[in-house]
Amino acid sequence: MTIDQFKYCRIPADAERLRSEVRQFLQQTLTDFPAVRRADSWMGFDAQFSRKLGARGWVGMALPKQYGGADASPFSRYVVIEELLAAGAPVSAHWFADRQSGPQILQYGTQEQRDFHLPAICRGERYFCIGMSEPGSGSDLASIKSRARPAGDKWILNGQKVWTTNAYHAHYMIALVRTSDSESRHGGMSQFIIDLTLPGITVRPIKDLTGTEHFNEVFFDNVELDGADLIGSEGQGWQQVTAELAVERSGPERFLSSMALLNTLIEMVGEHPDRLQAREIGRLTARLFTLRNMSLAVTQQLQDGNNPSWAASCVKDLGSVFEQEIPEIAQLLTETLPTSSGGSDHSRVLAYLMQQAPSFSLRGGTREILRGIIARGLGLR
Amino acid sequence: MRDVFESTLEKLFTDHVPVETVLSAGREGWLPELWNIIEESGFALASAPEELGGAGASWDDLFSVLLLCGRFSLPLPLPESLLGNWVLGKCGIAALSAPMSVAAEAQLIWEDGAVSGTLQQVPWGRYVQQVVAIVADDAPRVVVLETAACSERVLSTNTAGEARDDLVFKQTIPTVSAPLSNILAADVLTQGGALVRAAQMAGALQEVMRLSSHYVNERVQFGKPIARFQVVQHQLAVLAEHVAAARVSAEAACVESTDNLALLPVMAAKICASEAAGIGASSGHAVHGAIGFTHEYSLHLLTRRLWSWRSEYGSATQWSDELGRAVCKTGASRYWPTITSGALSQ
Numbered sequence: 001m002t003i004d005q006f007k008y009c010r011i012p013a014d015a016e017r018l019r020s021e022v023r024q025f026l027q028q029t030l031t032d033f034p035a036v037r038r039a040d041s042w043m044g045f046d047a048q049f050s051r052k053l054g055a056r057g058w059v060g061m062a063l064p065k066q067y068g069g070a071d072a073s074p075f076s077r078y079v080v081i082e083e084l085l086a087a088g089a090p091v092s093a094h095w096f097a098d099r100q101s102g103p104q105i106l107q108y109g110t111q112e113q114r115d116f117h118l119p120a121i122c123r124g125e126r127y128f129c130i131g132m133s134e135p136g137s138g139s140d141l142a143s144i145k146s147r148a149r150p151a152g153d154k155w156i157l158n159g160q161k162v163w164t165t166n167a168y169h170a171h172y173m174i175a176l177v178r179t180s181d182s183e184s185r186h187g188g189m190s191q192f193i194i195d196l197t198l199p200g201i202t203v204r205p206i207k208d209l210t211g212t213e214h215f216n217e218v219f220f221d222n223v224e225l226d227g228a229d230l231i232g233s234e235g236q237g238w239q240q241v242t243a244e245l246a247v248e249r250s251g252p253e254r255f256l257s258s259m260a261l262l263n264t265l266i267e268m269v270g271e272h273p274d275r276l277q278a279r280e281i282g283r284l285t286a287r288l289f290t291l292r293n294m295s296l297a298v299t300q301q302l303q304d305g306n307n308p309s310w311a312a313s314c315v316k317d318l319g320s321v322f323e324q325e326i327p328e329i330a331q332l333l334t335e336t337l338p339t340s341s342g343g344s345d346h347s348r349v350l351a352y353l354m355q356q357a358p359s360f361s362l363r364g365g366t367r368e369i370l371r372g373i374i375a376r377g378l379g380l381r
Numbered sequence: 382m383r384d385v386f387e388s389t390l391e392k393l394f395t396d397h398v399p400v401e402t403v404l405s406a407g408r409e410g411w412l413p414e415l416w417n418i419i420e421e422s423g424f425a426l427a428s429a430p431e432e433l434g435g436a437g438a439s440w441d442d443l444f445s446v447l448l449l450c451g452r453f454s455l456p457l458p459l460p461e462s463l464l465g466n467w468v469l470g471k472c473g474i475a476a477l478s479a480p481m482s483v484a485a486e487a488q489l490i491w492e493d494g495a496v497s498g499t500l501q502q503v504p505w506g507r508y509v510q511q512v513v514a515i516v517a518d519d520a521p522r523v524v525v526l527e528t529a530a531c532s533e534r535v536l537s538t539n540t541a542g543e544a545r546d547d548l549v550f551k552q553t554i555p556t557v558s559a560p561l562s563n564i565l566a567a568d569v570l571t572q573g574g575a576l577v578r579a580a581q582m583a584g585a586l587q588e589v590m591r592l593s594s595h596y597v598n599e600r601v602q603f604g605k606p607i608a609r610f611q612v613v614q615h616q617l618a619v620l621a622e623h624v625a626a627a628r629v630s631a632e633a634a635c636v637e638s639t640d641n642l643a644l645l646p647v648m649a650a651k652i653c654a655s656e657a658a659g660i661g662a663s664s665g666h667a668v669h670g671a672i673g674f675t676h677e678y679s680l681h682l683l684t685r686r687l688w689s690w691r692s693e694y695g696s697a698t699q700w701s702d703e704l705g706r707a708v709c710k711t712g713a714s715r716y717w718p719t720i721t722s723g724a725l726s727q
Contacts, residue, residue, distance in 0.1 A: 002621070003587060003590065003621065003624055003625050003628055006625045006628055006629045007632070008629050008632035008633045008636055010636075019721065082721075086717045087717075259717070262716070263713045263716060263717075264713070266708065266709060266712065266713040266716055267712070267713040269709055270709065271709055271710050271712065272709070272710075273705055273706060273709045275702065277705065277709070278701070278702045278703075278705035278706045278709065279698055279701045279702045279705055280701070280705065281704075281705035281708060281709060282648075282652070282700070282701030282702055282703065282704035282705030282706070282707075282708070283652060283656075283697065283701040283704075283705070285649070285704050285705065285708055285720075286630075286648060286649040286652035286653055286700075286701065286704060287626075287652075287653065288720060289630075289645065289646070289649040289720055289723075290626050290629060290630040290633075290649055290650075290653045291626075292720060292721075293629045293630065293633050294625060294626060294629050297629060311625075314621065314622045314625055317618070317619075317622060318622040318623075318626060368611075368615070370618075371614065371615040371618035371619070372611070372614065372615075372618075374618035374621055374622070375614035375615065375617060375618045377621075378590075378594050378617060378618070378621055379594060379598065379608075380594065380597060380598065380608040380609075380613070380614045380617060381608075381609075381614060
């Protein structure tokens with residue numbers, strides 16, 4: 001039965017040993033890091049922090065040592081990541097490279113691509129963004145229109161990507177684009193590693209409703225790509241992206257986005273909660289504890305070399321419900337008025353995450369898409 | 382031991398606990414032949430140490446047993462026997478093989494070697510021969526009481542129609558008693574009850590999931606199986622998430638309860654499984670339509686137990702309250718370390 005994929009497991013001792021090292025590092029590097037910035041969670045950008053983390057060997061851990069990685073097990077990486085997320089560390093600069101672009105290059109890239117990108121990724125110096133969604137292609141990713149036409153041993157790319165987190169700060173994008181016509185819905189697409197400084201590329205930040213600019217539009221106007229920029233096999237883009245998304249969805253960031261608010265809430269409530277506060281905080285604690293155990297079970301699947309896609313979708317959907325309910329519950333538990341400026345740490349973090357919350361079930365695959373994936377795994381589709 | 386327990390018991394339950402048997406237990410209350418089969422299998426003693434007549438099984442080993450009790454709606458106090466014999470074993474008392482139960486809610490007084498007071502809501506109270514209870518005073522004591530010695534019984538049944546009886550004792554000498562092991566809390570039967578019910582609920586939820594997935598693929602309306610409708614798919618997807626949460630949390634509670642019950646995982650399991658129980662019963666009935674609402678169809682054997690078990694040995698509210706107070710007391714800086722350590726800070 002598919003539920004059997006969720007087998008409780010403990011973190012191995014060697015991975016667990018990293019925890020106190022990371023906590024100590026964070027205590028030193030983020031001493032006066034304000035709560036409001038911690039609330040940005042993995043969307044917070046800080047190149048200097050990423051480089052410091054890289055110097056400690058904690059970026060690109062899963063990559064081989066020959067590239068500056070640590071050949072680390074999924075559990076070792078998990079311990080480091082969850083400590084960073086729980087503390088609200090500003091990891092977004094290297095986040096995508098570490099989580100998926102690096103592994104993608106390792107898996108599908110040429111030796112030249114690996115040699116060129118992976119060491120820089122591991123140093124926390126090379127930043128990637130993900131080029132998938134387009135204005136006409138969100139949930140229906142297979143309907144993308146950006147097109148790279150062959151021109152000798154080069155490609156000419158035209159089109160547009162949207163909702164690209166961090167594109168403004170990234171050095172490279174791994175983009176899914178059409179490279180040929182195909183009868184099959186999922187055929188005719190390929191992935192390219194695109195240098196975002198190339199002529200013809202325009203990046204325009206998109207302001208979200210909080211005023212933050214994490215998202216971007218990226219326009220390609222006759223951008224000349226090298227044949228060597230293709231990653232993996234031509235026409236295999238969809239299969240490659242599917243593998244990438246399974247990895248993207250399997251981490252602990254899928255339920256830790258509102259940790260900063262849970263922390264300020266507990267601090268605000270104090271040592272003697274009233275009955276409602278105790279009950280709600282207790283319930284949230286039970287859910288957090290269990291989501292973490294579910295996430296560890298997914299990590300075990302990665303460790304065993306199994307496809308974690310179904311289980312990861314369960315954790316992501318349940319996790320985003322949890323992340324979204326934290327602001328809703330928090331605002332019921334104290335009389336704090338949320339503030340987008342001024343006020344206390346709690347009132348600021350409350351307002352910020354309350355506004356960010358709708359995005360938790362949109363990014364990385366919408367709720368409706370995830371539930372379809374889960375249903376398919378149950379044999380209902 | 383877990384795997385061998387699972388395959389042995391699954392076969393035994395498949396052979397001896399079909400739906401018809403559970404339905405007849407609803408009519409007759411107690412099935413003595415079925416208890417004999419359980420007793421002969423030795424499973425009721427498994428949680429006691431070997432030197433006291435058991436198999437020395439851990440809660441990790443017993444997780445699959447508890448899941449199966451839930452999956453098959455076993456209408457007998459096997460979970461209660463496992464809990465009772467585990468507590469007795471910790472206190473140096475030999476395992477009991479006769480039909481037995483536990484009394485987590487008890488107001489008992491110990492005086493001159495005799496026990497007086499009421500055991501409340503004892504599962505299968507009127508049918509079992511012995512009940513394990515704790516006299517919770519300055520020197521807590523575990524006692525085994527013969528139900529035949531009670532002076533009064535107040536009978537009730539839970540939502541699933543299973544006996545939950547109050548037994549009143551007046552200066553009854555227990556068959557055996559001993560000081561409660563000092564590693565066990567005075568409310569160990571409540572904590573242990575929460576653990577076993579969480580695992581039973583996880584098993585029942587799994588079966589609700591299986592029945593529901595099967596049904597929606599079979600039932601055709603508007604020219605196609607109702608499984609093809611997105612609304613049905615999404616409802617069962619959400620159910621699957623909660624079934625997985627119940628299962629992992631119950632397994633964590635069992636695996637982490639080694640020498641003693643692991644309180645944080647046990648609380649989390651009871652809270653998450655209880656929440657899942659409501660969703661499971663609701664979704665299961667929703668996708669089954671009217672046929673699932675009948676007495677003849679087996680869904681209610683599971684859902685009525687889910688509705689019962691979520692409230693027993695501490696509801697989600699009660700445990701959430703206790704957990705919330707505990708984490709607020711130690712404060713925000715200890716919060717995340719509590720989660721990663723799996724133990725409440727003292």
